[in-house]
């Protein structure tokens with residue numbers, strides 16, 4: 001079994017600090033809706049959970065790994081023409 005408690009890390013994004021946990025496919029037993037693309041994360045797909053380091057954890061959100069990467073690498077001032 002994977003040790004899920006070892007998979008946490010902190011990340012600072014354009015909207016503040018988040019704690020991330022990687023969810024392996026075997027632990028993804030429910031369908032979630034990704035706030036990045038508004039599409040479903042099917043059961044069995046490895047993904048990420050993100051929540052604020054402060055608070056009670058009720059703001060946990062499940063993200064596609066690729067959507068989270070896109071989000072956190074986005075520049076604070078996106079190039080617009």
Ligand SMILES: [Zn+2]
Nearest residue numbers: 034037064067
């Ligand atoms: Zn997504």
